[in-house]
Amino acid sequence: MSTSVNIPSPVAASEGADDALLPAFPSTGIGEQVDDLARRFVELQRQTQRLQKLASIGTLSAMLAHELKNLLTPIVGYAQYALQKPEADLMQTALNSALRNAQAAAALCDRILRMADAREPSVTRVPIRAAVEDALGCLGRGVDRDGIRLDVRIDESLAVRFNADDLRQVLFNLILNARQAMLDRPGTLTLAARGADGERVIIDVTDTGGGIRSEDVSHVFEPFFTTRRQGERPDRRGIGLGLTICRQMVESAGGSISVSSRWGEGTTITLDLPAA
Numbered sequence: 001m002s003t004s005v006n007i008p009s010p011v012a013a014s015e016g017a018d019d020a021l022l023p024a025f026p027s028t029g030i031g032e033q034v035d036d037l038a039r040r041f042v043e044l045q046r047q048t049q050r051l052q053k054l055a056s057i058g059t060l061s062a063m064l065a066h067e068l069k070n071l072l073t074p075i076v077g078y079a080q081y082a083l084q085k086p087e088a089d090l091m092q093t094a095l096n097s098a099l100r101n102a103q104a105a106a107a108l109c110d111r112i113l114r115m116a117d118a119r120e121p122s123v124t125r126v127p128i129r130a131a132v133e134d135a136l137g138c139l140g141r142g143v144d145r146d147g148i149r150l151d152v153r154i155d156e157s158l159a160v161r162f163n164a165d166d167l168r169q170v171l172f173n174l175i176l177n178a179r180q181a182m183l184d185r186p187g188t189l190t191l192a193a194r195g196a197d198g199e200r201v202i203i204d205v206t207d208t209g210g211g212i213r214s215e216d217v218s219h220v221f222e223p224f225f226t227t228r229r230q231g232e233r234p235d236r237r238g239i240g241l242g243l244t245i246c247r248q249m250v251e252s253a254g255g256s257i258s259v260s261s262r263w264g265e266g267t268t269i270t271l272d273l274p275a276a
Helices: 019-020 029-084 088-117 128-137 164-179 242-252
Strands: 122-126 149-152 157-163 188-196 200-205 256-262 266-273
Touching: 029 088, 029 164, 088 128, 088 164, 122 128, 122 164, 128 149, 128 157, 128 164, 128 188, 149 256, 157 164, 164 242, 164 266, 200 256, 242 256, 242 266
Parallel strands: 149 188
Antiparallel strands: 122 157, 188 200, 200 266, 256 266
C-alpha cells in the first residue's frame, strides 16, 4: 500500500515570511519533504511560544484569585460575625478590618497593573515589626483563637528596603501557611528578625506544625505544588501559589527566600533582605 503525502508547492510556500528562515533544498522528493518538516518545526515553535504565554496568563490569574481570596476571607468573616452580634465595638473592628483588607486588595490590583506597564514598585524604608503587625491584622482573627501561641522577636529599629504592600503580602502568606500547618496540632508561631553585616536583615517565620517531608522541600517554591490536598477543609487546603508569589516579590527586591524543615517538628521560612 502506498502512502500519499501532500507536499506544498515550493513557490506557494516561499510566500510566507517565516519561510525565509528555512534552509533551501534541491527540488527533489526528499528535499521537499525536509522543507516541509522544517516548516512544521517552525510552526511547532510558534505554537509552543503561544502555549507558554497562555500558561503564564493562567498562572497569573490563579495567583490573583489566590491573593484576593485571602484578602476577602477576613472581610466576609468579620462582616458575618458583626451582623450576628450588632455591637458597636465589633462593628468598628469589622469596618477597620474591611478597610485594611480592601486597601490591600487595591494594592494587589496596582501590583498587577505595574506588571502590565513595567512600572517599578516604590521601594521605601519599611519597619519590620510594623509590617508583621499589619500582616497579622490582615488575618482577621488572632492566632490564639486557634490554640497557637505567638512569639514576636523583632527589634523596633530593624527595617528593610522593600515595597511596603509587597512586604505585608509576603509576611501575610507566610503567617497564613504557618497557621494552617498548626491547625491540627496547636503550637507556637515565632516571628524573629536580626541584622546581618549591617547590610542585610534576616527574618525567620517558624511554626511547630507537622513539617515538610524531605523529598518535598526542594519543590515548595514551584507553582501549584502543595502538601495540602483539596479534600481538606477550605481553611486548610492550598493550591500551591503562596510561596511562589513570595519568592517573586522577594527576589524582585534583591532578596532571597529559603526553607528548612524537619518532618514532624516544624518549618522555618527565612527571608534575607536588604537593610534600610
